[in-house]
Amino acid sequence: MSRIGNAPIKIPAEVEINISADNLVVVKGKLGELEQAIHPEMKVLVNEGVLSLSRPNDNKDMRALHGLYRSLINNMIEGVSKGYVVEQELVGVGYRAKSQGQRLELSLGFSHPIIMELAKEIKVTAISEKGKNPLIKLESHDKQLIGMVAGKIRSFRKPEPYKGKGILFKGEVIRRKAGKSAAK
Secondary structure, eight states: OOOHHSOEEEETTTTTEEEEETOOEEEETTTTTEEEEEOOTOOEEEEEEEEEEEEOOOHHHHHHHHHHHHHHHHHHHHHHHHHHHEEEEEEEOEEEEEEEETEEEEOOOOSSSSSEEEEEEEEEEEOOOOOOOOOEEEEESHHHHHHHHHHHHHHHHHOOTTOOOOOEEEEEEOOOOOOOOOOO
């Protein structure tokens, strides 16, 4: 039994959902519009402000897809109504970030700065305060896109366990390792 797939989704008043004949779910809200193609055998029902999914049988694949599509649609509804925010912290001497429109420029100790062009759905802000690590704040209504971009930014300098340097998610704690011990 899929516990996640069977849970109904309450639709906020400001969100509009359209389901086409070819199982394309389009969710519109105050922050934007998202769409997701659903497996043809899955049934999506909207009754009195509550969305529910049903599967045709109890095959392992169908049970997995049931929970997956329910989570994807729930993330879409939450995204267009509230939005998502991801904050990343640059820990390291000389690490800097600058944002200008959809461009993010990172100085991470390489011989050259890294310049990233971001999708128009993502709003980026670089915050630099004296005495604190620089912050990168990403805002979007698309959870999948913002997660991919945050992962890409993190991949430029993954956190390392010896000095604790790198790009961390806000509030993340890195388990530190002891370095080499002196010979006796």
